[in-house]
Amino acid sequence: METNNSGRRGFLKGALAASAATMVAAPGESAAQAAAKVPASASGPSSRTVAAETMGSHSAHDDELTGHVHNPGSDFMVDVFKAAKIDYVAVMTASSNRGLQESIVNYGGNKAPEMIVCCHEEAAAGFAHGYAKMAGKPMACMVHANVGLQHASMAIYNAWCDRVPMMVIAGNTADATKRRPGVEWMHTAVDQAVMVRDFVKFDDAPASLQHYAESFMRARSIATTPPMEPVLIVADGELQESPIEDRQALRIPKRVDVSPPEGDARAVAQAAEMLAGAKNPVIVVDRAARSQEGVELLVKLAEALNAPVIDLHARMNFPTTHYLNQSSLRRKYIGAADVILALEVDDLWAVANTVSDTPGRPSKGLVKPDARIVSISANYLYAKSNFGDLQRYQAADLPIAADAQATLPSLIEAIAHATSAARGSVIAARKQPMQAAFAAMRAAARNSAALGWDASPISTARLCQEIWAQIRNEKWALVSQPQFESFWAHRLWDITEYQQFIGHAGGYGIGYGLPAAAGAALACKGTGRIPVNIQPDGDFLMVPSVLWTLAHHEIPLLTIMHNNRAWHQETMHLVRMSSRRERDPESWRHGTLIEAPYVDYALVAKGMGVWAEGPISDPALLGPAIGRALAVVKRGLPALLDVVTQPR
Amino acid sequence: MNFLQKTSSVLLLLIGAAATAAQADEAKQGHELFLKRGCYLCHGTVGQGGIAGPHLVPDTLPVDAFSAYVRTPAREMPPFSEKILSGAELHAIHAYLISLPKSPAADSIKLLPKPGK
Numbered sequence: 001m002e003t004n005n006s007g008r009r010g011f012l013k014g015a016l017a018a019s020a021a022t023m024v025a026a027p028g029e030s031a032a033q034a035a036a037k038v039p040a041s042a043s044g045p046s047s048r049t050v051a052a053e054t055m056g057s058h059s060a061h062d063d064e065l066t067g068h069v070h071n072p073g074s075d076f077m078v079d080v081f082k083a084a085k086i087d088y089v090a091v092m093t094a095s096s097n098r099g100l101q102e103s104i105v106n107y108g109g110n111k112a113p114e115m116i117v118c119c120h121e122e123a124a125a126g127f128a129h130g131y132a133k134m135a136g137k138p139m140a141c142m143v144h145a146n147v148g149l150q151h152a153s154m155a156i157y158n159a160w161c162d163r164v165p166m167m168v169i170a171g172n173t174a175d176a177t178k179r180r181p182g183v184e185w186m187h188t189a190v191d192q193a194v195m196v197r198d199f200v201k202f203d204d205a206p207a208s209l210q211h212y213a214e215s216f217m218r219a220r221s222i223a224t225t226p227p228m229e230p231v232l233i234v235a236d237g238e239l240q241e242s243p244i245e246d247r248q249a250l251r252i253p254k255r256v257d258v259s260p261p262e263g264d265a266r267a268v269a270q271a272a273e274m275l276a277g278a279k280n281p282v283i284v285v286d287r288a289a290r291s292q293e294g295v296e297l298l299v300k301l302a303e304a305l306n307a308p309v310i311d312l313h314a315r316m317n318f319p320t321t322h323y324l325n326q327s328s329l330r331r332k333y334i335g336a337a338d339v340i341l342a343l344e345v346d347d348l349w350a351v352a353n354t355v356s357d358t359p360g361r362p363s364k365g366l367v368k369p370d371a372r373i374v375s376i377s378a379n380y381l382y383a384k385s386n387f388g389d390l391q392r393y394q395a396a397d398l399p400i401a402a403d404a405q406a407t408l409p410s411l412i413e414a415i416a417h418a419t420s421a422a423r424g425s426v427i428a429a430r431k432q433p434m435q436a437a438f439a440a441m442r443a444a445a446r447n448s449a450a451l452g453w454d455a456s457p458i459s460t461a462r463l464c465q466e467i468w469a470q471i472r473n474e475k476w477a478l479v480s481q482p483q484f485e486s487f488w489a490h491r492l493w494d495i496t497e498y499q500q501f502i503g504h505a506g507g508y509g510i511g512y513g514l515p516a517a518a519g520a521a522l523a524c525k526g527t528g529r530i531p532v533n534i535q536p537d538g539d540f541l542m543v544p545s546v547l548w549t550l551a552h553h554e555i556p557l558l559t560i561m562h563n564n565r566a567w568h569q570e571t572m573h574l575v576r577m578s579s580r581r582e583r584d585p586e587s588w589r590h591g592t593l594i595e596a597p598y599v600d601y602a603l604v605a606k607g608m609g610v611w612a613e614g615p616i617s618d619p620a621l622l623g624p625a626i627g628r629a630l631a632v633v634k635r636g637l638p639a640l641l642d643v644v645t646q647p648r
Numbered sequence: 649m650n651f652l653q654k655t656s657s658v659l660l661l662l663i664g665a666a667a668t669a670a671q672a673d674e675a676k677q678g679h680e681l682f683l684k685r686g687c688y689l690c691h692g693t694v695g696q697g698g699i700a701g702p703h704l705v706p707d708t709l710p711v712d713a714f715s716a717y718v719r720t721p722a723r724e725m726p727p728f729s730e731k732i733l734s735g736a737e738l739h740a741i742h743a744y745l746i747s748l749p750k751s752p753a754a755d756s757i758k759l760l761p762k763p764g765k
Contacts, residue, residue, distance in 0.1 A: 459692065
């Protein structure tokens with residue numbers, strides 16, 4: 001019979017195709033590894049697909065009869081990943097993505113993209129967050145329909161507030177008639193993306209593979225255009241698992257990067273005029289730099305004006321060693337400023353005002369009434385209403401909708417143009433006082449760091465300096481948030497390179513620390529850069545399973561616990577409440593201290609396969625222990641040191 | 649030195665020792681209060697200060713000014729009234745802070761190199 005014949009022919013050809021694939025494998029190499037070598041084209045089908053399709057030439061009908069699918073849609077989705085140059089996909093394994101996961105391994109050879117196996121979707125999205133900031137490009141995270149996306153949502157929110165691109169892939173089964181009863185209904189939604197739509201820049205649920213390719217490439221370019229943000233693509237289960245009808249007819253649009261918006265020339269000239277003529281200009285930077293080039297441009301800008309720079313630390317913007325970095329003197333300079341230049345500042349209102357955490361929440365202005373504000377930010381080009389990341393409204397005197405880094409070259413040039421000889425001498429005269437103020441600021445920081453130097457629990461200044469002593473002659477990066485250690489790293493370390501610091505969580509969502517540090521460490525792997533994560537204990541407890549992922553993938557990351565045995569921020573809120581209400585003054589510890597029992601973080605880490613030591617509370621023992629941990633990291637493995645510390 | 653003089657100087661010594669012991673006791677009680685009432689949360693366990701509160705050592709305010717500040721802080725610090733922290737307790741906290749040994753000077757600490765060193 002015709003059907004039988006073609007079925008048999010299909011089977012034989014399928015076997016041939018499979019053996020062809022095995023033949024390219026070198027001795028000791030699996031077919032998947034061999035497949036990984038096969039270059040994928042951006043627009044056409046990969047050679048493997050062509051081979052499978054031409055040699056195997058299965059009809060869908062053949063496969064239906066044998067129960068096989070030899071050219072699933074998810075293979076094409078892997079081609080799309082490759083065309084988009086997505087190197088890693090953080091995965092929490094899940095049935096709604098089973099087709100895609102199998103294709104990543106067997107069709108894609110688990111290389112570019114390579115799966116990073118996570119134990120929680122919050123870890124997967126957090127990984128992608130930290131990776132993008134260190135690598136300067138997005139990776140993907142792949143999460144289960146409904147339940148996985150809800151787990152991931154907190155980390156997506158942080159990345160959104162932090163203006164970080166990531167590709168979120170969520171499963172679903174749109175066609176209700178294809179869902180098995182029970183769990184598959186629980187794990188599908190009419191509108192999967194609605195759960196996170198308020199904090200992704202773009203989402204789509206493609207209905208065909210061609211639609212998938214176009215939406216994915218569109219999503220990637222939207223994500224990486226300032227303001228950069230996470231995006232979501234729903235990879236429908238039927239689309240993943242059904243055969244590709246005609247691979248030759250499918251086209252993957254080429255990967256393109258949108259050039260970031262540069263400030264309007266007239267507005268930039270006006271800004272330059274205001275700045276060059278200012279008596280006390282101040283530059284405030286938050287997410288101003290996107291690369292080392294941005295750091296260097298900011299130095300040029302500041303030197304052109306001899307203006308103090310106040311770094312709000314959402315990224316590495318300005319070298320801590322430069323005499324114009326006067327971040328600790330923020331109040332003094334803001335109060336005296338006549339022109340303030342804000343570059344990619346999230347909260348402009350808080351630069352010029354403050355609200356006191358006292359009853360009635362009184363607010364007051366911090367700037368002179370006639371101070372003028374120039375604000376350059378890509379945030380003017382994008383807003384969503386529901387979540388409060390846009391902060392209280394502050395009308396700048398000259399708001400410029402543009403990417404700050406892209407605008408810096410023209411701004412610097414315009415300032416040179418606007419600097420007459422007379423203005424030039426005013427600017428030059430600021431240099432010496434700025435140098436003196438910088439020296440005094442650094443000396444004050446050293447003196448403050450000495451206080452409590454020998455205390456136990458160990459002071460955060462001592463913690464930072466013990467680390468600094470051991471990494472300062474290496475290629476290093478601080479991949480954690482510095483505010484928990486009273487900004488000692490920024491006050492005392494020489495932070496000069498863009499990749500030496502990746503900023504904060506963005507959305508202040510606890511649980512960012514360990515996953516994001518791990519993601520940044522992944523981006524450092526193989527580059528010789530040693531990532532250092534000073535890890536608060538409360539944050540650690542949110543997604544500790546990241547340690548297993550680090551061990552599993554042998555990602556070197558030096559984690560030093562900042563273990564103050566509390567959700568410390570909350571202790572301060574609680575003592576404020578009971579003091580204000582004149583109630584039990586010792587009640588603040590309920591629900592805020594992590595005690596009875598204390599968590600043995602070294603034991604937790606060892607249980608997940610990570611080298612660990614501690615707890616250490618004697619400062620004299622800290623240096624040698626860091627040395628031992630660092631040696632492990634230099635061997636290419638993660639290490640954790642538990643250190644019992646002062647609160648802040 | 650006659651007998652009377654001798655006795656009185658021994659007495660003075662005894663009184664002095666008792667006074668020091670009392671001071672030490674007060675400082676010890678002050679230490680406990682500094683922790684339990686949550687002063688350390690913002691000022692650090694040895695009053696070294698940090699991002700959440702200024703250092704309270706060295707140059708601790710004189711006890712009257714110290715107490716006045718804690719009762720009616722001028723800015724962000726929460727107020728501690730008599731009802732939740734008695735005068736004697738506040739005095740003990742002050743005694744604790746002034747009893748603390750001085751921290752080493754920055755210049756004597758190898759791990760605090762001068763900028764550029």
